[in-house]
Amino acid sequence: MAVQSxxxxxxxxxxxxxxxxxxxxxxxxxxxxxxxxxRALCDRRIGLGADGVLRVVPGGLLGEELPSDVPTxxxxxxxxxxxxxxxxxxxxxxxxxxxxxxxxxxxxxxNVPVGTRAGLRGVLVGEDGRVTVDMGGAAVTxxxxxxxxxxxxxxxxxxxxxxxxxxxxxxxxxxxLSVQPGYDPELFPHGVNIELVEPLDERELRMRVYERGxxxxxxxxxxxxxxxxxxxRADGGENGVRLVHVPGxxxxxxxxxxxxxxxxxAELLARGELDAxxxxxxxxxxxxxxxxxx
Ligand SMILES: N[C@@H](CCC[C@H](N)C(=O)O)C(=O)O
Numbered sequence: 001m002a003v004q005s006x007x008x009x010x011x012x013x014x015x016x017x018x019x020x021x022x023x024x025x026x027x028x029x030x031x032x033x034x035x036x037x038x039r040a041l042c043d044r045r046i047g048l049g050a051d052g053v054l055r056v057v058p059g060g061l062l063g064e065e066l067p068s069d070v071p072t073x074x075x076x077x078x079x080x081x082x083x084x085x086x087x088x089x090x091x092x093x094x095x096x097x098x099x100x101x102x103x104x105x106x107x108x109x110x111n112v113p114v115g116t117r118a119g120l121r122g123v124l125v126g127e128d129g130r131v132t133v134d135m136g137g138a139a140v141t142x143x144x145x146x147x148x149x150x151x152x153x154x155x156x157x158x159x160x161x162x163x164x165x166x167x168x169x170x171x172x173x174x175x176x177l178s179v180q181p182g183y184d185p186e187l188f189p190h191g192v193n194i195e196l197v198e199p200l201d202e203r204e205l206r207m208r209v210y211e212r213g214x215x216x217x218x219x220x221x222x223x224x225x226x227x228x229x230x231x232x233r234a235d236g237g238e239n240g241v242r243l244v245h246v247p248g249x250x251x252x253x254x255x256x257x258x259x260x261x262x263x264x265x266a267e268l269l270a271r272g273e274l275d276a277x278x279x280x281x282x283x284x285x286x287x288x289x290x291x292x293x294x
Contacts, residue, residue, distance in 0.1 A: 008276035011041075012100060013048060014268040016092030016131070018218035018248025022050045023100050023268070026078075029061035032283060035084025040282040042082035051217050053080040054093050056100065059115040070115035075101055077116050081213025085191075089118035089161035091221020095131035095266035098123035103268060118161020125266075132263040135160060135222070138229045138255065146194055147182035148175045155183075155194075156230045160260075162212075163192045164226035168234045172196040172208050177216040193220060197227040204243045205231050218248030225260045228253035 009031055012023040022041045024031060033055055042050045060072035070076065077097045079090045094114050101107035101114075102125055111122045122134045139159040146155045146167050155165040165183055181194045191212040198206045207227045209220040228242040232255060241254045251264035 005276050006273040008274035008279040011048065011272055011274055012268050013050070013270040014096040014100065014266065015248075016095050016219065016221065016266040017246055017251060017264055019052075019092040019220060020050045021052050021054050021090075021093050021096055022048050023054045023056060023096065025056045025100075025104070027056070027058065029057050031055060033078070033080065034283055035080075037279070037282050038080040038084040039082065051082055051211070051214050052087075052090060052093060054078070054090070054097050054100075055080070056097065056106075062115075065117075066115065067117065067119045069120045071113070071120075074113045074115045074120065075106060077114055079116065081211070082215075083213045085213040086117070087162050087213060089116050089121075089222055091133060091135060091160070091223075091225060091262050092219055092264075092266070093221070094121055094123060094133050095221065095262075095264065096268065098133070099125060099131060099266045099268055116161065126263075129265065130263055131266040132261055133221070135225050135260045135262050137258070138225055138260050140229065140233070142187075144184050144187055148177065148196070149179075151175070152182075156226075156233065157187070157192075158226035158229050160222040160225055162222055163188055163190070164195060164223055165192050166195045166197055166223075166226050166230035168197045168199065168230050170198055172198045172206060175208070177208055177210050180215075181210055193223055193226075195220070195223045195227045195230075197231055199231050199234065200245075202235065203241070204245065206245045208247065219246040219251070221251065221262050221264075224251050225253050225255075225262055228255055229260070 041047045055078035059074045059076040098112040141157040153167040155167045158164045194210045209223045224244040254261045
């Protein structure tokens, strides 16, 4: 019987309101994180299971890819969706990421700067354990529509570094999000995250989300900010605070003229070592008769 060696890359598992992630520390930028490896890690049967992967890499190793406002000495969140695609930003992920930096001694308490493809984000881990991230300004980029189970709804396009289409409607619990909702691919050639939002009163709303590159998830941080922006507009305002209830919990979103903030829990629950042989095998090209093999 083969003896397991482990001794592969270190990993941690964490989540923010049940939007869950595999964290991969990569202090020397040595991990070859192919789309196939991301898909295997996120697979809930053959892998660890997650909505996405957060590779922790020094900003200085990104070279020309590093956004201009991210200092080379900041840690960079290299975010991947469960299908292996790359995304610009992840509001729940960045809060889990900052908690990892603090707990592993890679950052001091206070405002933790985190580099993302959408730019620099400041994250504050509170004494109560709740984590707040300054998400930057939300840009309302237009109007479009979304079709869920044959039912067309108007939607507000909101950009948080990554794209969102938000439908403010009622009865969201009854809508089928098991398949990709329809949207205009000409407006969103790289895909879009879709939020269904139901205001409960003037301070609280409920949200479900179909994430680009993942499917329906139990929470999406950037999505909750987009949802709050759309709900505020539906109420005739632009600024304010909203509690957003998602299937995985509750977060608080504040929208001001200058910026937006997202506050909620972020937890790390496991740390371990991947099996080196498994890591090597899932990185190997799969033999196919046509098309790409990754
Ligand atoms: N879950 C995230 C968003 C992750 C990226 C998204 N699926 C995309 O492709 O833009 C969040 O908490 O914001």
